[in-house]
Amino acid sequence: xLAIPSFGYAFTSTEEAAAGIIENESKALGIITTRGDxxxxxxxxxxxxxxxxxxxxxxxxxxxxxxGVSSAKSxxxxxxxxxxxxxxxxxxxxxxxxxxxxxxxxxxxYKKPCSNPFSFFYYPQKAV
Numbered sequence: 001x002l003a004i005p006s007f008g009y010a011f012t013s014t015e016e017a018a019a020g021i022i023e024n025e026s027k028a029l030g031i032i033t034t035r036g037d038x039x040x041x042x043x044x045x046x047x048x049x050x051x052x053x054x055x056x057x058x059x060x061x062x063x064x065x066x067x068g069v070s071s072a073k074s075x076x077x078x079x080x081x082x083x084x085x086x087x088x089x090x091x092x093x094x095x096x097x098x099x100x101x102x103x104x105x106x107x108x109x110y111k112k113p114c115s116n117p118f119s120f121f122y123y124p125q126k127a128v
Contacts, residue, residue, distance in 0.1 A: 012062060012065070012066075014046075014051070014057070014058035014061050014062065015039075015042050015043070015046060017058075017061040017062045017064075017065035017066075018042045018045070018046075018061050018065075018080060019035070019038045019039055019042050020065045021061065021064060021065050021077055021080060021081075022038050022041070022042070022080065022081065022084050023035070023038060024065075024068070025070065025071055025077070025081045026038075026101075028070065029097070030097045031090070031097050031101060032097070032098070032099070032100040032101065033100065033101050034100065034101075037088070037101060037102065037103035038084075038103075040103050041084055041087055041088075041103050041106070044087075044105070044106040045080075045083060045084075045087075045106060048106050048108075057076075060076055061076070061080075064076065064077055083106075083107060086107035087103060087104060087105060087106050087107040088101040088102060088103055088104060089101065089102045089104055
């Protein structure tokens with residue numbers, strides 16, 4: 001009985017696990033994403049951070065994916081989701097979850113130095 005889950009664990013790539021984590025967290029947050037945008041982000045993220053060679057990172061991601069660990073319980077998952085959201089137009093659309101996310105390129109404060117996702121300009125207006 002243990003062979004079936006371990007078989008899936010062994011044949012799931014780290015990139016598939018990262019994409020699955022992002023997809024699961026997006027659903028939990030109520031954010032509309034497309035698989036294509038997630039895959040583009042994961043490819044750029046692994047290239048930018050040189051994660052393809054990091055075996056322990058891959059094992060962590062696979063474990064977190066198969067165990068369903070959320071961003072509230074894992075710093076690794078939280079950083080992955082934060083990087084994904086910063087790499088999309090989520091904050092430019094004032095965190096409107098009804099709009100589907102578009103991947104705009106891997107986030108770097110050096111490429112977008114004036115972008116401040118925590119600015120009050122990005123938050124929805126509330127009636128006073």
